[in-house]
Amino acid sequence: MxxxxxxxxxxAVTFKGSPKTLVGPELHVGDPLPEFTLVxxxxxxxxxxxxxxxxxxxxxxxxxxxxxxxxxxxxxxKFNARLEEVPEGVWAYVVSxxxxxxxxRWKHAQEGVKLLQMLSDxxxxxxxxxxxxxxxxxxxxxxxxLVVGRDGRVRYEELVTEVASEPNYDEAIAAARSVV
Numbered sequence: 001m002x003x004x005x006x007x008x009x010x011x012a013v014t015f016k017g018s019p020k021t022l023v024g025p026e027l028h029v030g031d032p033l034p035e036f037t038l039v040x041x042x043x044x045x046x047x048x049x050x051x052x053x054x055x056x057x058x059x060x061x062x063x064x065x066x067x068x069x070x071x072x073x074x075x076x077x078k079f080n081a082r083l084e085e086v087p088e089g090v091w092a093y094v095v096s097x098x099x100x101x102x103x104x105r106w107k108h109a110q111e112g113v114k115l116l117q118m119l120s121d122x123x124x125x126x127x128x129x130x131x132x133x134x135x136x137x138x139x140x141x142x143x144x145x146l147v148v149g150r151d152g153r154v155r156y157e158e159l160v161t162e163v164a165s166e167p168n169y170d171e172a173i174a175a176a177r178s179v180v
Contacts, residue, residue: 006129013135013142015163022142024132031154033146034130038095038119041104046119048152051093058155058179059148060092060172062116063133065140065163067098067106075143075166076106080113085173089180090147093117095127097140135163143167147175155179 012022027034033048040046051059062079064072076094083092094116096103103118121127121141128134133142145167147156156175160167 007132008136009132013159013161013163015135015138017162020138020142020163021136022132023134023136024129026132027146027154027157029154029157033148033152033154036121036126036130037124038121038127039100039123040120041100041107041118043100048148051091052148052150052152053091055150055152058090058150058176059146060086060090060176061095061144061146061148062092063095063131063141063144063146065135065138065143066096067094067103071164071166072096072143073106073110076116077110077113078166078169079172080110080116082169082173083115086176087180089150090176091117092176093119095119095121095141097121097125097128133159145172147172147179149179 006023007025009022011019013020038046100120107113128141135142143160143163145158149155158167
């Protein structure tokens with residue numbers, strides 16, 4: 001099996017103040033969402049094309065290290081509470097390296113979390129590596145928010161540079177509203 005050398009970005013984020021390396025290329029607004037495969041809670045596969053339903057909708061990707069942490073759980077619940085502000089043509093996904101079963105268990109344990117869809121990068125790690133959001137030292141995803149237009153291009157991107165901090169909810173919601 002050939003080993004592919006992936007770009008590394010040392011110190012791109014910190015985790016509780018400690019610098020960490022991100023693996024993969026840095027995404028920018030206007031870039032096409034790279035190819036990857038995520039796994040849903042029914043072990044179904046999702047690609048950039050399925051997230052946008054082949055150009056019929058936009059996507060809000062809420063990327064977190066693990067729903068089993070307080071900040072990730074809080075963030076996911078805050079986004080869920082604000083989904084009424086997002087147009088119907090935008091679907092919201094939580095993406096992590098948690099197992100699909102754990103993501104489903106978290107979702108069922110929350111009150112009122114119905115519209116957020118859970119997607120996991122556990123299987124081949126292609127999402128983290130293709131989007132440049134894999135934390136090399138931790139084997140987890142960095143905290144980020146991506147808004148993807150119907151055309152499959154990144155319309156908004158926030159990489160939270162301190163992984164233990166929350167994203168800018170207002171900017172992310174505004175970007176999701178403007179993409180439709």
